[in-house]
Amino acid sequence: MESIFFIILAVVAIFSGLMVILKQNPIASVLFLVLTLFCTAALYVLLAAPFIAVIQIIVYAGAVMVLFLFVIMLLNLNRIQEGGALILKILGVVVAGLMLVVTAVVLRSVAIPADSGFLRPLQAGFGSVEAVGRSLFTTYLLPFEIASFLLLAAIIGAVVLAKKKL
Protein backbone atom coordinates (compact mmCIF):
# COMPACT_ATOMS: atom_id res chain seq x y z
CA MET A 1 0.00 0.00 0.00
CA GLU A 2 2.77 2.37 0.92
CA SER A 3 4.63 1.53 -2.26
CA ILE A 4 1.57 2.36 -4.37
CA PHE A 5 1.35 5.77 -2.72
CA PHE A 6 5.07 6.28 -3.16
CA ILE A 7 4.97 5.44 -6.86
CA ILE A 8 2.00 7.68 -7.56
CA LEU A 9 3.49 10.59 -5.62
CA ALA A 10 6.91 10.12 -7.20
CA VAL A 11 5.52 10.06 -10.73
CA VAL A 12 3.38 13.14 -10.15
CA ALA A 13 6.30 14.96 -8.50
CA ILE A 14 8.66 14.24 -11.38
CA PHE A 15 6.05 15.13 -13.97
CA SER A 16 5.25 18.46 -12.35
CA GLY A 17 8.99 19.13 -11.86
CA LEU A 18 9.46 18.67 -15.58
CA MET A 19 6.51 20.95 -16.28
CA VAL A 20 8.09 23.62 -14.07
CA ILE A 21 11.08 23.87 -16.33
CA LEU A 22 9.28 23.25 -19.61
CA LYS A 23 6.29 25.57 -19.46
CA GLN A 24 6.69 28.96 -21.13
CA ASN A 25 4.08 30.77 -19.08
CA PRO A 26 5.64 31.69 -15.70
CA ILE A 27 2.36 31.40 -13.81
CA ALA A 28 1.82 27.85 -15.08
CA SER A 29 5.39 27.05 -14.09
CA VAL A 30 4.89 28.28 -10.53
CA LEU A 31 1.59 26.43 -10.21
CA PHE A 32 3.29 23.20 -11.20
CA LEU A 33 5.91 23.97 -8.56
CA VAL A 34 3.11 24.23 -6.01
CA LEU A 35 1.95 20.78 -7.13
CA THR A 36 5.48 19.45 -6.66
CA LEU A 37 5.56 20.90 -3.16
CA PHE A 38 2.29 19.22 -2.30
CA CYS A 39 3.58 15.88 -3.58
CA THR A 40 6.72 16.28 -1.53
CA ALA A 41 4.67 17.14 1.54
CA ALA A 42 2.69 13.93 1.06
CA LEU A 43 6.00 12.04 0.78
CA TYR A 44 7.06 13.60 4.07
CA VAL A 45 3.92 12.21 5.68
CA LEU A 46 4.90 8.78 4.31
CA LEU A 47 8.32 9.29 5.89
CA ALA A 48 6.88 9.88 9.38
CA ALA A 49 7.44 13.64 9.29
CA PRO A 50 3.96 15.13 9.65
CA PHE A 51 5.13 18.35 11.27
CA ILE A 52 7.55 19.12 8.46
CA ALA A 53 4.88 18.26 5.90
CA VAL A 54 2.43 20.77 7.34
CA ILE A 55 5.15 23.40 7.76
CA GLN A 56 6.11 22.91 4.13
CA ILE A 57 2.54 23.42 2.97
CA ILE A 58 2.02 26.49 5.13
CA VAL A 59 5.38 28.18 4.59
CA TYR A 60 6.58 26.96 1.22
CA ALA A 61 3.42 26.42 -0.78
CA GLY A 62 1.39 28.94 1.15
CA ALA A 63 3.76 31.87 1.54
CA VAL A 64 6.78 31.55 -0.73
CA MET A 65 4.82 30.49 -3.80
CA VAL A 66 2.20 33.14 -3.19
CA LEU A 67 5.06 35.66 -3.10
CA PHE A 68 6.23 34.30 -6.46
CA LEU A 69 2.78 34.67 -7.94
CA PHE A 70 2.41 38.18 -6.57
CA VAL A 71 5.68 39.26 -8.16
CA ILE A 72 4.78 37.65 -11.49
CA MET A 73 1.42 39.36 -11.51
CA LEU A 74 2.82 42.70 -10.34
CA LEU A 75 5.48 42.75 -13.01
CA ASN A 76 2.87 41.72 -15.58
CA LEU A 77 5.37 39.78 -17.60
CA ASN A 78 4.70 39.00 -21.17
CA ARG A 79 6.00 35.70 -22.29
CA ILE A 80 9.71 35.99 -22.70
CA GLN A 81 10.77 34.68 -26.04
CA GLU A 82 12.91 31.76 -25.03
CA GLY A 83 15.18 32.05 -28.00
CA GLY A 84 18.57 31.19 -26.72
CA ALA A 85 21.06 29.30 -28.74
CA LEU A 86 19.71 25.78 -28.97
CA ILE A 87 23.15 24.31 -28.39
CA LEU A 88 23.28 25.98 -24.99
CA LYS A 89 19.97 24.47 -23.99
CA ILE A 90 21.09 21.04 -25.14
CA LEU A 91 24.32 21.46 -23.19
CA GLY A 92 22.31 22.40 -20.09
CA VAL A 93 20.20 19.27 -20.34
CA VAL A 94 23.29 17.15 -20.98
CA VAL A 95 25.01 18.55 -17.89
CA ALA A 96 21.94 17.80 -15.76
CA GLY A 97 21.80 14.30 -17.22
CA LEU A 98 25.46 13.75 -16.39
CA MET A 99 24.81 14.87 -12.82
CA LEU A 100 22.02 12.33 -12.61
CA VAL A 101 24.29 9.59 -13.96
CA VAL A 102 27.02 10.42 -11.44
CA THR A 103 24.50 10.41 -8.59
CA ALA A 104 23.08 7.09 -9.75
CA VAL A 105 26.58 5.55 -9.84
CA VAL A 106 27.30 6.81 -6.34
CA LEU A 107 23.99 5.48 -5.03
CA ARG A 108 24.62 2.14 -6.68
CA SER A 109 27.94 1.79 -4.93
CA VAL A 110 26.49 2.40 -1.46
CA ALA A 111 25.54 -0.88 0.13
CA ILE A 112 21.95 -0.28 1.19
CA PRO A 113 19.96 -3.33 0.15
CA ALA A 114 16.97 -2.17 -1.81
CA ASP A 115 14.45 -4.54 -0.32
CA SER A 116 15.07 -4.08 3.35
CA GLY A 117 12.70 -1.21 3.94
CA PHE A 118 13.87 1.44 6.27
CA LEU A 119 16.46 0.53 8.82
CA ARG A 120 15.26 1.37 12.28
CA PRO A 121 11.93 0.87 13.94
CA LEU A 122 10.84 4.24 15.12
CA GLN A 123 9.94 5.31 18.62
CA ALA A 124 6.40 6.45 19.13
CA GLY A 125 5.84 10.07 18.27
CA PHE A 126 8.77 10.32 15.90
CA GLY A 127 8.47 13.43 13.81
CA SER A 128 5.51 14.73 15.73
CA VAL A 129 5.29 18.33 16.88
CA GLU A 130 6.47 17.37 20.38
CA ALA A 131 9.54 15.51 19.15
CA VAL A 132 10.61 18.20 16.71
CA GLY A 133 9.84 20.97 19.18
CA ARG A 134 11.75 19.30 21.97
CA SER A 135 14.81 18.88 19.76
CA LEU A 136 14.48 22.37 18.34
CA PHE A 137 14.32 24.08 21.71
CA THR A 138 17.03 22.11 23.49
CA THR A 139 19.72 20.80 21.18
CA TYR A 140 19.23 23.27 18.34
CA LEU A 141 18.29 26.37 20.27
CA LEU A 142 21.15 28.51 19.00
CA PRO A 143 20.45 27.90 15.29
CA PHE A 144 16.80 28.59 16.00
CA GLU A 145 17.59 32.01 17.42
CA ILE A 146 20.04 32.74 14.62
CA ALA A 147 17.33 31.84 12.12
CA SER A 148 15.29 34.71 13.52
CA PHE A 149 18.21 37.04 12.79
CA LEU A 150 18.35 35.65 9.27
CA LEU A 151 14.70 36.38 8.76
CA LEU A 152 15.14 39.90 10.13
CA ALA A 153 18.00 40.52 7.71
CA ALA A 154 15.92 39.17 4.83
CA ILE A 155 12.98 41.40 5.70
CA ILE A 156 15.13 44.52 5.97
CA GLY A 157 17.00 43.58 2.80
CA ALA A 158 13.87 43.00 0.77
CA VAL A 159 12.26 46.25 1.88
CA VAL A 160 15.38 48.34 1.34
CA LEU A 161 16.04 46.82 -2.07
CA ALA A 162 12.56 47.30 -3.41
CA LYS A 163 11.86 50.76 -2.08
CA LYS A 164 11.66 53.52 -4.65
CA LYS A 165 12.99 56.19 -2.34
CA LEU A 166 15.03 55.45 0.72
Next chain:
Amino acid sequence: MTVSLNHYLVLSAMLFCIGVAGVLTRKNAIIILASIELMLNAVNLAFVAFARHWGDVSGQIFVFFSLVVAAAEVAVGLAIIVVLFRHKETVDIDEVNLLKW
Protein backbone atom coordinates in the same frame (compact mmCIF):
# COMPACT_ATOMS: atom_id res chain seq x y z
CA MET B 1 8.54 -3.82 -3.45
CA THR B 2 9.39 -2.33 -0.10
CA VAL B 3 10.08 1.34 -0.41
CA SER B 4 13.56 1.86 0.96
CA LEU B 5 16.00 4.70 1.31
CA ASN B 6 17.35 4.09 -2.19
CA HIS B 7 14.05 4.91 -3.81
CA TYR B 8 13.74 8.20 -1.99
CA LEU B 9 17.32 9.13 -2.80
CA VAL B 10 16.85 8.38 -6.47
CA LEU B 11 13.68 10.48 -6.52
CA SER B 12 15.52 13.30 -4.75
CA ALA B 13 18.38 13.09 -7.26
CA MET B 14 15.99 13.21 -10.19
CA LEU B 15 14.18 16.25 -8.83
CA PHE B 16 17.51 17.93 -8.14
CA CYS B 17 18.77 17.31 -11.67
CA ILE B 18 15.50 18.58 -13.13
CA GLY B 19 16.08 21.76 -11.11
CA VAL B 20 19.65 22.01 -12.40
CA ALA B 21 18.41 21.63 -15.98
CA GLY B 22 15.91 24.41 -15.31
CA VAL B 23 18.55 26.77 -13.97
CA LEU B 24 20.86 26.12 -16.91
CA THR B 25 18.24 26.24 -19.63
CA ARG B 26 15.71 28.95 -18.91
CA LYS B 27 16.08 32.66 -19.54
CA ASN B 28 13.33 34.02 -17.34
CA ALA B 29 14.83 34.99 -13.99
CA ILE B 30 11.69 34.04 -12.07
CA ILE B 31 11.68 30.53 -13.54
CA ILE B 32 15.34 30.21 -12.56
CA LEU B 33 14.39 31.07 -8.98
CA ALA B 34 11.60 28.49 -9.15
CA SER B 35 14.11 25.87 -10.34
CA ILE B 36 16.35 26.73 -7.40
CA GLU B 37 13.36 26.14 -5.12
CA LEU B 38 12.88 22.78 -6.80
CA MET B 39 16.50 21.87 -6.02
CA LEU B 40 16.07 22.89 -2.39
CA ASN B 41 12.92 20.82 -2.19
CA ALA B 42 14.76 17.77 -3.53
CA VAL B 43 17.45 18.17 -0.88
CA ASN B 44 14.80 18.49 1.85
CA LEU B 45 13.31 15.21 0.67
CA ALA B 46 16.70 13.51 0.98
CA PHE B 47 17.12 14.90 4.50
CA VAL B 48 13.72 13.66 5.65
CA ALA B 49 14.40 10.23 4.11
CA PHE B 50 17.66 9.97 6.01
CA ALA B 51 15.97 11.12 9.21
CA ARG B 52 13.53 8.25 8.79
CA HIS B 53 16.34 5.85 7.95
CA TRP B 54 18.43 6.55 11.03
CA GLY B 55 15.54 7.28 13.37
CA ASP B 56 17.07 10.66 14.19
CA VAL B 57 14.87 13.73 14.19
CA SER B 58 17.84 16.01 13.41
CA GLY B 59 17.22 15.55 9.71
CA GLN B 60 13.81 17.11 10.10
CA ILE B 61 15.30 19.96 12.14
CA PHE B 62 17.65 20.64 9.28
CA VAL B 63 14.73 20.68 6.85
CA PHE B 64 13.11 23.25 9.13
CA PHE B 65 16.14 25.52 8.83
CA SER B 66 16.44 24.86 5.12
CA LEU B 67 12.85 26.06 4.76
CA VAL B 68 13.69 29.23 6.68
CA VAL B 69 16.70 29.91 4.47
CA ALA B 70 14.71 29.22 1.31
CA ALA B 71 11.99 31.64 2.34
CA ALA B 72 14.53 34.37 3.14
CA GLU B 73 16.37 33.78 -0.12
CA VAL B 74 13.19 33.94 -2.18
CA ALA B 75 12.20 37.21 -0.55
CA VAL B 76 15.52 38.88 -1.30
CA GLY B 77 15.82 37.31 -4.76
CA LEU B 78 12.40 38.51 -5.79
CA ALA B 79 13.19 42.00 -4.46
CA ILE B 80 16.27 42.00 -6.68
CA ILE B 81 14.17 40.93 -9.65
CA VAL B 82 11.68 43.70 -8.96
CA VAL B 83 14.45 46.30 -8.92
CA LEU B 84 15.91 44.79 -12.09
CA PHE B 85 12.56 45.02 -13.80
CA ARG B 86 12.19 48.60 -12.71
CA HIS B 87 15.43 49.49 -14.45
CA LYS B 88 15.35 47.37 -17.54
CA GLU B 89 11.69 46.53 -18.15
CA THR B 90 12.63 42.89 -18.61
CA VAL B 91 13.57 39.88 -16.50
CA ASP B 92 15.44 38.21 -19.31
CA ILE B 93 18.82 37.27 -17.91
CA ASP B 94 20.48 37.71 -21.28
CA GLU B 95 19.83 41.44 -20.94
CA VAL B 96 21.54 41.61 -17.58
CA ASN B 97 25.10 41.91 -18.76
CA LEU B 98 26.43 45.02 -17.04
CA LEU B 99 29.12 43.03 -15.24
CA LYS B 100 30.41 41.38 -18.37
CA TRP B 101 33.76 42.56 -19.59
